[in-house]
Amino acid sequence: MIETIPLPTTHDPVDRAFWQGCKDGKLLIQSCRDCGHVQHPPRAMCPVCQSMELGWELVSGKGTIWSYTIPHPPLLPAFAAIAPYIVAVIVPDDFPAIRIVGALADPAGGTIGGITPDTVAIGAPVNLTFIQLVDDVALPCWFPAGNDGLPEKEKQQ
Structure with missing residues (x-):
């Protein structure tokens, strides 16, 4: 364990699913439901089509x-x-x-x-x-x- 390590905010709606996935032993990548673009780190909007309809894909x-x-x-x-x-x-x-x-x-x-x-x-x-x-x-x-x-x-x- 690293003492005093800066910890991420895990309740931010933009990346909450990412951190929950990590806690559950799953690495998730954000994807746009409209155009299919994948992005990391998670963002509130797709940079390709500006959609806010984002989902998550499991990484192998x-x-x-x-x-x-x-x-x-x-x-x-x-x-x-x-x-x-x-x-x-x-x-x-x-x-x-x-x-x-x-x-x-x-x-x-x-x-x-x-x-x-x-x-x-x-x-x-x-x-x-x-x-x-x-x-x-x-x-x-x-x-x-x-x-x-x-x-x-x-x-x-």
Whole structure:
């Protein structure tokens, strides 16, 4: 558990379903019921057709690392205890137009961090996990898929 971590507001009508989904172990992406556009983070209106008729689509929980960074030093003191940790931009397999920012986490440890930088690469497959921060907030995080998380082309080199 990270002490004094800034927590999201989970009762905002724009993203309440997103946070409820996370609490229930489901990652949801907002979609427009009029034009089909998908978007993340959630917004009150579709940027394509300006519709406010928005719904939610379930994400499979599999994705690819599009980019990543290791914050040095952590920007907020609350994160110093888990440093170094990796923050990645993930492309979900079933929603390739979306980018989701999230921490990499060791699912066995139940906390952010625990993933070493040498097991992470752009293009590496990842799987979804959730880290419970407090009773009503579970944070979607990712961990390398397979033994080392490296793309097949890098395993063969």
